[in-house]
Amino acid sequence: MSAIEYINSQVISSGVTSVTFSNIPSNYADLILSANVVGSANAYPFLVINGSGGSISRLWLSGIGSSASSNKLSDSYIVGGVNWTTTTPEFITETTFLNYANQNMFKTFLTSVGNASVGTELVVNCWRSTNSITSIQYLSSSGNLNPGSTFTLWGVR
Numbered sequence: 611m612s613a614i615e616y617i618n619s620q621v622i623s624s625g626v627t628s629v630t631f632s633n634i635p636s637n638y639a640d641l642i643l644s645a646n647v648v649g650s651a652n653a654y655p656f657l658v659i660n661g662s663g664g665s666i667s668r669l670w671l672s673g674i675g676s677s678a679s680s681n682k683l684s685d686s687y688i689v690g691g692v693n694w695t696t697t698t699p700e701f702i703t704e705t706t707f708l709n710y711a712n713q714n715m716f717k718t719f720l721t722s723v724g725n726a727s728v729g730t731e732l733v734v735n736c737w738r739s740t741n742s743i744t745s746i747q748y749l750s751s752s753g754n755l756n757p758g759s760t761f762t763l764w765g766v767r
Contacts, residue, residue: 617641618631622756634763640707642706642707643703645748645759647702649753653750703721712740713741714740720734
């Protein structure tokens with residue numbers, strides 16, 4: 611039976627450009643990063659792993675109402691392809707990092723992103739590195755992560 615344990619959290623009280631979880635312990639099977647993000651208008655949320663976002667492949671599915679789309683990309687990691695809008699720049703995201711400390715395999719992580727006005731996304735990612743994930747930085751492509759944003763890191767045993 612799996613157990614989920616709290617590792618750390620950060621609550622934004624004034625605008626910041628990024629939030630970083632560093633010195634992540636390697637004694638869990640998986641990690642979960644949950645976030646309720648109030649971002650800047652017309653920006654994309656990003657995650658940077660171990661200080662470098664490169665060498666990540668992702669496949670995303672997006673939908674709102676009866677419309678759906680998908681895409682496959684290789685670049686720096688973007689949490690979701692839907693941008694924050696001027697009227698509703700708030701998203702709820704959850705990313706699960708599978709086998710994050712296993713040094714014998716590439717890292718797979720799954721992200722769900724939701725915004726009632728913009729839509730929902732599911733993103734499947736592969737970080738082509740066998741390094742353990744020791745830090746995760748969450749940032750916006752432009753502007754700030756604004757007051758009211760909360761970020762929580764969990765470990766799964």
